[in-house]
Amino acid sequence: MTLSPPALDRQSSAPLWAQFRDVLRERILSGTLAVGAKLPTEAEFGDQFGISRIVVREALADLVRAGLIYKIRGQGAFVAARERDEDFVSTVLGFSDEMARKGRTVRTQVLRQELRDATPEEARALALPPGSQVVGLRRLRSVDGELQLLVATAIPAELAPGLHRAKLENRSLYDVLRRQYGQRIVKAERWIDAVLPDAETARLLQVEGSEPLLRIESLAYNASGKPVEHYRALHRCQSSRLHLQTTT
Missing domain, CATH: 1.10.10.10 (Winged helix-like DNA-binding domain superfamily/Winged helix DNA-binding domain)
Known part of the structure; x- marks a missing residue:
């Protein structure tokens, strides 16, 4: 050009x-x-x-x-595209599914995928007994070529045996849980606050240390009311807005 x-x-x-x-x-x-x-x-x-x-x-x-x-x-x-509204925080579709519904292209890089002991915080959130294991994921996600999210996820290993070996690059985690393990997400609680990135996060998301990020914590449940997924996501919001819809 x-x-x-x-x-x-x-x-x-x-x-x-x-x-x-x-x-x-x-x-x-x-x-x-x-x-x-x-x-x-x-x-x-x-x-x-x-x-x-x-x-x-x-x-x-x-x-x-x-x-x-x-x-x-x-x-x-x-x-860059003008400011975009993203609805994934107010739906149970999951990030990939919500972006796909809008015709957006999502790319996912898996930074870590392992079977490990749950941390005390994860055990409390997922209602797991002491000594339980989770599948731990850390993923870097982009939308239409723009880095957008750094996500750390924990899923009870008993609900998704073998997930730590599944190919998750550029795949929807919710789709894998639904198709391979019969775990359909029907409800989620989410908490949002603002944070500044640490040095590693700034490097991965290619942001300056002074650029604020939205931190989203989520706890998702299946049809039986059992917690299936706990995640913490750091979201770049310079070119997008999170959209929430409420009803009475």
């Missing part, structure tokens, strides 16, 4: 990076740069506008903070 660059005013009191940022912002908001479009590289932008890569990098970083673009490591920068 080649932009016909306007001349930046080097006599202006506005710094070059801000002028360049404003050019890109206008083209993104006007639709000249379409959602999902891949942006030129820093070097290409520098050649087109006659500015240094440092100037380009500062402008792009500001657009990332504003949620107008996002970066994928090794692939470059892309125009």
